[in-house]
Amino acid sequence: MKVLVPVKRVIDYNVKARVKPDQSGVDLANVKMSMNPFDEISVEEAVRLKEAGTATEVVVVSIGPQQCQETLRTALAMGADRGILIKTDDKVEPLAVAKLLKAVVAEESPELVILGKQAIDDDSNQTGQMLAALLDWPQGTFANEVKVDGGKANVTREIDGGLQTVALDLPAIVTTDLRLNEPRYASLPNIMKAKKKPIDMKEIGDYGVDVAPRLTTVKVTEPPVREAGEIVEDVPTLVSKLKAKGAL
C-alpha cells in the first residue's frame, strides 16, 4: 500500500507572528519556517504504517517555493521514501491545493492520503475535505487513531463530546488531529541519509489545473491587546462591575 502525505511549509509554531505594516498579511521576511505540526503527525503516522509492514511506500508532496524542499527533506529524514515538490511562488488556496493533489493522486495511485487537519498559518481546515470530494473518496477527519486492515481503514475521530469511529473503504482520505501520535525527532544519521532520497521537481503547469485564487484578502490585523484585569473587594462589587460593563 502506498501512502501519500502532503506537507506544508509554514511559519514556525514558536515564532510570534507579526503583521506587515500595510496589513496585507503576515510578515514572513527572515522568519523561521518549518513543517506544519499537523503534517508532522501525518508523516509520523505514515512512517509507522510502513514500519508495521502495512504501507510499502511513503511519498511526501509539498506545494510552494523552492525552500519547501527543506520541508520535504525533514519528512524524508523522518522516514518517508521520496518527495515531490510542486514549485510555485504564488499563493495557493486550499481548493487549488486539493486540485493539484487530485492530479498527484492520479499519477501516484496511493491507497491512503494522510493530511494534517489544518495548517497553522491560515487554519483553513479545508484541503482534506475538498480532496475527498474531488476524488469522491471516503474521508475520516480529525483522526486520533488509524487502523488499516484488509482494505479498510478504521478511523477514530475527535468530535464534540467524544469519539466516533468510522470504517472507510480504501482508497481513502484521513486528516490528523493532535493526539494521533507524537512525531519523532529525525535522527542526525537519518538527516544525512535523507539527502540521498529523491525529490521530483514539478511545476504547477505540469498538472493543467486552474489554481487562480478565489479569495481576496481585505485586511490582516493583530489581535487586540488584552486589557489588564482588576481585583475587586467582594462579590457584590464584582456583580455591579459586570452589570456596568453589560456582561450581566
Add this chain to the structure above:
Amino acid sequence: MAYDQETRDALIEMVRRFVDEQCKPIEGQVAEEDAVPKDVVDGMKELGLFGISIPEEFGGLGLNMEEEVLVALELGQTSPAFRSVAGTNIGIGSQGLVMWGNDEQKAQWLPKIASGEIITSFCLTEPEAGSDAGSVKTRAERDGDHYILNGTKRYITNANKADLLTVMARTDQNTPGGKGLSSFLVETTTPGVTIGKPEKKMGQQGAHVCDVIFDNARVPVANRLGGEGDGFKVAMSVLDRGRLHISAVCTGVAERLISEMTNYAVERKQFGEPIANHQLVQAMMADSYAEAYAARCMVLDAAQKRDRGENVTLLAASCKMFASEMVGRVADRAVQVFGGAGYIADYGIERFYRDVRIFRLYEGTTQIQQIVIGRGLAKLAKDGQI
C-alpha cells in the same frame, strides 16, 4: 567530512529543537534529582548525538571540527549536565581510540560508542597528577599477554556509567614524565577495577565524577592504544580537540545567559522603567554580548583551521582560555542583572553560575592554557616564525 549547507542546517536545527523541547524544560529537575532521566538519555542516543565525532564507517556521523563546534554551541544552550551525558563519548572517551586505535580496536568498540550502547571515560587525572599530566603514578607492568594495572584515578567524568575507559598508566617505571606513559582501553568489568562513589560537586548536578581504582587489573596487550611510551601523546592529542569542543559549549552557555538576562531586563521595572533602559545594566548586557560574539568567532575560526589541517594548539588553548573565562564573567553579570532573583534557585541563574565554574578548571586550567600559549609563542619566536 564536510556536509552541504542544507544538511548542516537541518542537523543543527534538530539538535536545537531537541534541546529546546527535551532539555530546557527539565533543567531544574535534573539538578534536583542529580540525574538526567533515562528517556532523555535514550532520546539523545536515538538522535545520534553520541556518535557525532565517530567516523561514518563505524556508525557515527564523522562531523568535522567546525560541525562539531556548531553542535556543541547548541548543546551549550542548556544545563551542561545534558552535554556531559554524551560528552565523553563525543570527546575524551572516544578520541584516543579514533586517533590512535588499530583497525581491530576501532571495529570492536567504535560502533557501540557511536550508538551510545557503551559509555566511555578518560582516566588521566590522579590524586597527585592533574595539570602536571606527566607525573602519572598508575603503573602498568607487563605480564605475558597482559599488563597489570595498579593505581587510582580521580574526578573521572561518567565513570559510574562507563563501560570502557581510556587509561594513562606508566609502563616504564624508570622513565619519569610523559615519556614513560602508555594508554590502555580497559573494560570496567575487568576484575580489579572499582568505581568510587560520585563526588558531591559545586555544580553540574546530573553529571558525575568518581574515583577509578585499579587493583591488579589484568588488561590484554591488544588493548594498548599506540605503542609503549605513546601515552602522553595520546592524552595531549585528545585534549587538543576537546578544548575546541569545550570552548563552544562555554560560548553556548554564555549566549543562553545573555538571552536570559536581556529578556529579564526588558521586563523587570525599577525607578519606573525596565532596567534594560538603565545604562549601567546596558553595559553588562553589551559587554557580555560582545565577549560571547568574540568567543564564537574564535572557536569557529580555530575549528575551520583545524579542518584545513593546520596546527591549532595555540588557537585551541586561546579559545579554551578566553571562552571559559568569558562565560564566568557573563554568568556573574547574569546574576547581577537578575539582582536578588539571580541568587534564588527558582530562576536557575545561580545554577548556571555554579555550573560554569568547572570550565576554567577541566581539560586544562586557564593557567595551563596560558603556559601552552606562552611556551608556544616563545618557540615560534625562536624558530623565526613570529
